[in-house]
Amino acid sequence: MRRLLSSKAAAPWLFLGPAILFALVFVLLPVGFAAYISLTDWDSLSPPRWVGLGNYRYLLTTDPVFLRTLWQTLLFALGALILGVPLALGLAFAFSRSRHQAAWRVAYTLPMVTNIVAIGFIFTFVFRQTDGALNRLLALFGLPGPGWLTDPSLTLLSATLVFVWMELGRNMLLFAAGLTSIDESYYEAAKLDGAGTWQLFRFVTLPLLRPTILFVVLTGFISGMSYFTLMLVLFPGTQGGPGRAALTTGQYMYQMAFEDLRMGRASAVSYVLFALVFVATLVQVRLLRRGGLEQT
Amino acid sequence: MTGRGTGLLGACAGLAIIAGGAFAQEARTITVATHYSAEQMAPLLACFDAYEAEHPGVTVEHQETAYGDFLQTILTSRVGGTAPDILNVYSVWVPQLAGAGALEPPPAEIAEFIQSGYSPATIGAATVDGQLWGIPTELSIYALVYNKALLEQAGYAEPPRTWAELREIAEKITRTNDQGNIDVGGYAYGTTVAEGVHPFYAQMFAAGVPPFSEDGRSTNLTSPEAIRILDEQAALFRDGVTSNAIAVDNFASGAVAMQVSANWNKSGWQDAFGDQFESTVGVAPIPTDGPGGTMLYSFLWAVDSTSDVKEDAWDLLRYLSEPREAGLSCTGEAMQGMGAFAGGNADLAAMTEGADAFDRAYIEEVTSGRAVTQPNVWQASEVDRILRGYIDMAWSGSMTAEEALTAADAEIQAILAEQP
Numbered sequence: 001m002r003r004l005l006s007s008k009a010a011a012p013w014l015f016l017g018p019a020i021l022f023a024l025v026f027v028l029l030p031v032g033f034a035a036y037i038s039l040t041d042w043d044s045l046s047p048p049r050w051v052g053l054g055n056y057r058y059l060l061t062t063d064p065v066f067l068r069t070l071w072q073t074l075l076f077a078l079g080a081l082i083l084g085v086p087l088a089l090g091l092a093f094a095f096s097r098s099r100h101q102a103a104w105r106v107a108y109t110l111p112m113v114t115n116i117v118a119i120g121f122i123f124t125f126v127f128r129q130t131d132g133a134l135n136r137l138l139a140l141f142g143l144p145g146p147g148w149l150t151d152p153s154l155t156l157l158s159a160t161l162v163f164v165w166m167e168l169g170r171n172m173l174l175f176a177a178g179l180t181s182i183d184e185s186y187y188e189a190a191k192l193d194g195a196g197t198w199q200l201f202r203f204v205t206l207p208l209l210r211p212t213i214l215f216v217v218l219t220g221f222i223s224g225m226s227y228f229t230l231m232l233v234l235f236p237g238t239q240g241g242p243g244r245a246a247l248t249t250g251q252y253m254y255q256m257a258f259e260d261l262r263m264g265r266a267s268a269v270s271y272v273l274f275a276l277v278f279v280a281t282l283v284q285v286r287l288l289r290r291g292g293l294e295q296t
Numbered sequence: 297m298t299g300r301g302t303g304l305l306g307a308c309a310g311l312a313i314i315a316g317g318a319f320a321q322e323a324r325t326i327t328v329a330t331h332y333s334a335e336q337m338a339p340l341l342a343c344f345d346a347y348e349a350e351h352p353g354v355t356v357e358h359q360e361t362a363y364g365d366f367l368q369t370i371l372t373s374r375v376g377g378t379a380p381d382i383l384n385v386y387s388v389w390v391p392q393l394a395g396a397g398a399l400e401p402p403p404a405e406i407a408e409f410i411q412s413g414y415s416p417a418t419i420g421a422a423t424v425d426g427q428l429w430g431i432p433t434e435l436s437i438y439a440l441v442y443n444k445a446l447l448e449q450a451g452y453a454e455p456p457r458t459w460a461e462l463r464e465i466a467e468k469i470t471r472t473n474d475q476g477n478i479d480v481g482g483y484a485y486g487t488t489v490a491e492g493v494h495p496f497y498a499q500m501f502a503a504g505v506p507p508f509s510e511d512g513r514s515t516n517l518t519s520p521e522a523i524r525i526l527d528e529q530a531a532l533f534r535d536g537v538t539s540n541a542i543a544v545d546n547f548a549s550g551a552v553a554m555q556v557s558a559n560w561n562k563s564g565w566q567d568a569f570g571d572q573f574e575s576t577v578g579v580a581p582i583p584t585d586g587p588g589g590t591m592l593y594s595f596l597w598a599v600d601s602t603s604d605v606k607e608d609a610w611d612l613l614r615y616l617s618e619p620r621e622a623g624l625s626c627t628g629e630a631m632q633g634m635g636a637f638a639g640g641n642a643d644l645a646a647m648t649e650g651a652d653a654f655d656r657a658y659i660e661e662v663t664s665g666r667a668v669t670q671p672n673v674w675q676a677s678e679v680d681r682i683l684r685g686y687i688d689m690a691w692s693g694s695m696t697a698e699e700a701l702t703a704a705d706a707e708i709q710a711i712l713a714e715q716p
Contacts, residue, residue, distance in 0.1 A: 045396030129541035150540035237488035
């Protein structure tokens with residue numbers, strides 16, 4: 001036994017043991033259990049009842065809310081990427097060439113370290129329809145004051161904008177790190193060839209920053225697809241705002257599991273969401289890797 | 297060893313066994329889980345101390361859990377084998393908890409105590425399919441709450457008695473700002489599921505049509521009365537008398553003239569209006585063209601079926617619920633401190649004696665028999681959430697009242713059909 005433990009073959013397993021054990025208990029076991037539960041009808045009080053693919057069938061063919069939440073979640077995640085990533089990249093690029101870089105970075109990363117409840121409260125005051133700061137500002141110009149948090153056609157947009165603001169600092173930091181890793185000699189060479197600021201950005205920065213962009217887009221998409229904390233704070237006590245207009249799949253799943261005690265159906269939702277995120281991630285990896293850093 | 301020595305040793309051993317047995321028998325802990333804060337629980341905590349003093353060896357512990365997390369916490373603790381012995385549960389959770397065998401039915405003497413000391417509507421809140429599951433505690437009753445000052449400014453000395461009157465008054469009171477947004481709303485609804493669904497149920501009861509059949513297996517949501525009620529609600533949004541931006545929370549700031557609300561809001565409004573509370577806040581029956589009525593719901597003391605001190609738990613609950621010399625029961629005293637009502641007739645009578653106009657108006661709804669229990673239907677919170685979703689659709693004009701209620705009815709019927 002002692003010889004076995006001290007052998008070279010056993011050493012990696014010994015070192016990896018704690019991590020493997022951790023992954024087994026806290027990752028594989030719950031994932032496997034959720035897969036089993038998704039095929040049952042279980043209220044967590046009485047024994048699970050096997051229903052096969054019934055939960056998946058219900059979600060995809062009968063439930064009038066589930067597909068709508070998927071669409072809204074997709075809009076939220078993609079909206080946050082479309083608005084947030086170029087903004088963060090642009091700001092990071094601008095600040096990389098400006099004075100007082102550190103001060104700018106601190107200012108833009110403050111939302112990252114601010115409590116989500118505080119953010120929710122602040123934006124509730126900003127977005128309030130009758131006396132919110134934004135609508136009062138619009139009133140100064142004689143413009144109407146929409147119901148940012150009360151009009152079903154605007155609630156998802158409002159939540160997306162706040163999420164973009166929250167994530168801006170994190171994405172900027174990642175882009176700033178990516179920018180500093182680009183060797184200055186590339187820029188010098190391009191300048192010698194007569195490249196202007198836009199050309200430097202388009203033909204030097206963007207291609208060399210692809211790994212960072214890939215990381216930001218992937219993590220942003222995954223986090224957006226499962227996100228609902230902000231909605232809980234912006235639309236407290238509701239089902240994702242009036243008319244469920246900002247109800248995301250994550251929040252719907254939470255309600256199913258912990259309010260309706262439909263653990264089986266909620267587990268099925270988590271697997272559908274996982275499948276969607278997995279496929280979308282594969283697509284993104286293929287698209288963004290093509291012609292990326294590896295080929296430069 | 298001599299005979300005397302053996303006898304002495306035997307006696308000591310016997311005493312030790314008896315003492316040990318007695319200790320083992322009497323050292324019992326009863327855990328009570330509620331969503332009340334330590335401040336709200338103060339009268340009950342004092343009663344726990346008194347009970348402990350009267351019952352040596354018994355310890356009563358309070359577990360505070362936020363209302364929003366209460367059900368999840370109970371479930372998790374049951375899975376982990378650490379469920380509290382006594383639970384203070386919302387009546388609509390009872391069908392699922394009881395259906396899963398999580399609750400212990402009260403013993404005969406406790407059932408008798410409840411039947412003889414509580415009103416039928418209150419008992420109904422703790423009953424599912426004819427089976428009683430606990431002792432009603434906190435009663436929440438719905439009525440029309442109005443701002444007397446706003447009504448008087450608009451020329452109305454009395455609250456509305458019909459929905460047409462309510463609409464007329466609300467229209468006169470509503471004021472908008474330069475952007476067309478409502479500054480002062482004639483009428484308001486709330487953003488939460490309960491703030492939309494409970495007033496709707498209350499209006500249905502007032503119209504003489506309960507939202508669900510008596511056996512809880514079908515709904516009356518597509519009845520002409522239900523459709524008319526929702527259509528009239530939607531008309532208030534359509535015509536700018538109310539909006540999602542002016543909600544029941546704004547009542548405290550004097551920006552809402554009327555709303556259908558439960559009595560538990562009282563302490564918040566007292567804080568907001570201070571000395572002006574009595575002269576500002578009025579309570580009246582739900583305006584209707586029907587026979588009149590409203591809805592009440594209750595929390596109840598229940599005992600977990602896995603508790604190993606069930607007998608003690610029921611004994612403690614009876615102790616907490618029985619009227620005392622001072623008038624109110626322990627539970628009643630705690631409820632009064634929160635501005636809420638206890639379920640027992642004796643508590644309600646004691647509360648009526650010193651009640652202000654606000655409380656009297658609500659208690660009258662119970663004692664007159666007008667208040668009907670919120671139906672403890674299968675998956676009640678899910679049913680309410682579905683209904684709220686469709687009520688929102690009707691309010692926003694994306695569905696007619698009939699379309700919304702027909703769609704809600706189809707989904708809810710499917711859920712009700714799941715019950716055993």
